[in-house]
Every structure is written in C-alpha cells, then in structure tokens.
Amino acid sequence: xxxxxxxxxxxxxxxxxxxxxxxxxxxxxxxxxxxxxxxxxxxxxxxxxxxxxxxxxxxxxxxxxxxxxxxxxxxxxxxxxxxxxxxxxxxxxxxxxxxxxxxxxxxxxxxxxxxxxxxxxxxxxxxxxxxxxxxxxxxxxxxxxxxxxxxxxxxxxxxxxxxxxxxxxxxxxxxxxxxxxxxxxxxxxxxxxxxxxxxxxxxxxxxxxxxxxx
Numbered sequence: 001x002x003x004x005x006x007x008x009x010x011x012x013x014x015x016x017x018x019x020x021x022x023x024x025x026x027x028x029x030x031x032x033x034x035x036x037x038x039x040x041x042x043x044x045x046x047x048x049x050x051x052x053x054x055x056x057x058x059x060x061x062x063x064x065x066x067x068x069x070x071x072x073x074x075x076x077x078x079x080x081x082x083x084x085x086x087x088x089x090x091x092x093x094x095x096x097x098x099x100x101x102x103x104x105x106x107x108x109x110x111x112x113x114x115x116x117x118x119x120x121x122x123x124x125x126x127x128x129x130x131x132x133x134x135x136x137x138x139x140x141x142x143x144x145x146x147x148x149x150x151x152x153x154x155x156x157x158x159x160x161x162x163x164x165x166x167x168x169x170x171x172x173x174x175x176x177x178x179x180x181x182x183x184x185x186x187x188x189x190x191x192x193x194x195x196x197x198x199x200x201x202x203x204x205x206x207x208x209x210x211x212x213x214x
Contacts, residue, residue, distance in 0.1 A: 002053040006046055009064035014042075017072040020097060024076050032155040033075045037143065042071040044139035051189045057130050066107050070114040070136045073097065082159045084119060091116040127185045134185055141178035145199035149175065150206050168211035172204050 021035040077089025127134035
C-alpha cells in the first residue's frame with residue numbers, strides 16, 4: 001500500500017506542482033531554495049513516509065496527497081520574504097493554489113499549517129512523528145545537511161546579511177539543532193538517523209574548517 005499511495009499522489013499532483021513551483025521561482029535568484037530544492041524535499045518526505053507507513057504509524061490514506069503539496073510549497077514564500085518567517089507567505093501562496101485547483105477543503109488546514117510552520121526551529125515541544133508538520137519540517141531539515149546544505153546555508157545566510165565571520169558558529173548550531181530534533185522525533189528509525197548523521201558531519205566539518213581559516 002505504501003508505494004501505491006506515493007505513486008497515486010505523484011500521478012495526481014507532481015506535474016502541476018513542479019510546473020507551478022518552477023514558475024514561481026522564474027526570475028528569482030535563490031538557487032539553493034528554488035523548485036529543485038522543493039523536489040529534493042519531496043524525495044526526503046517520501047523516505048519518511050515509507051518508514052512511517054511500513055511501520056503502521058500512519059493510517060491516513062490521504063497523507064501522501066497532503067505531503068506532496070506541502071513539500072512543493074513550503075519555501076515558496078522566499079520569493080516575497082527571505083527572512084526566517086517566510087512560512088507565512090508560503091501559506092498564502094499555497095492557499096491560492098489549493099483554491100484554484102479545487103483541492104479537497106478538508107486537506108487545507110493540515111497542509112497550510114505544515115507549510116507555515118516548517119521553518120520554526122525553536123523546537124520548544126516534542127513533535128508527533130506522524131504529523132504532517134513534523135514530516136515536512138524534518139524533510140526540509142534533511143536537505144540542510146551534506147554538501148547541498150553547505151551551499152544552502154551560505155546563500156540564505158548571506159541574503160539575510162549575516163557576516164562571514166559569524167556564519168560558521170551560527171550554521172553549526174542551527175544544523176545540530178535540526179539533527180537533534182530528527183533524533184528526538186524518529187528514534188525508531190536508526191538507519192535514517194545514521195545516514196543523516198554522516199551528512200551532518202560533512203556540513204560541520206566544512207564550516208569548522210572555514211572558522212579556523214578566518
């Protein structure tokens with residue numbers, strides 16, 4: 001059933017979502033967070049969904065439909081606001097899409113909340129591992145690790161006016177917080193955590209070396 005749900009969601013939504021996301025970022029110079037980033041986040045979302053579905057942790061058969069839409073809209077607000085609170089703009093853009101394409105109204109609240117809150121990295125409370133909000137936030141976090149993460153952080157922190165000398169410490173702290181949240185939310189998936197730890201180490205190694213050379 002797992003692969004059928006994912007395949008069905010992609011058949012229904014992926015072409016229009018990819019086209020819409022690509023169009024939104026046309027002429028906008030944010031390559032680290034453009035339509036290709038959103039496609040990568042969908043791939044990480046699928047990885048999390050597979051783990052949850054195969055372990056019987058989700059019974060909602062519409063979860064893949066909701067997740068693919070949220071994945072392709074979570075960072076679209078960056079075309080309006082490059083700040084950490086861009087999720088509010090992403091929500092507005094996603095709402096317009098949902099209305100335009102007559103998406104099941106019962107999906108709206110869950111999708112929009114996941115889109116808006118994906119970049120809240122305060123982690124003041126534990127996350128429900130099966131919630132759409134946790135799935136999208138952590139899929140986005142996973143894309144912040146590894147070599148891709150090195151580029152993502154550099155570009156977005158530069159756009160936010162953070163000095164190069166301040167970047168290494170801030171980036172390492174932010175990335176480690178993201179990984180800690182992954183560990184706390186999905187301790188039942190050790191292979192997923194182990195793979196992401198390797199990618200975190202790549203990122204930390206780069207920015208530690210940069211800090212030492214400044």
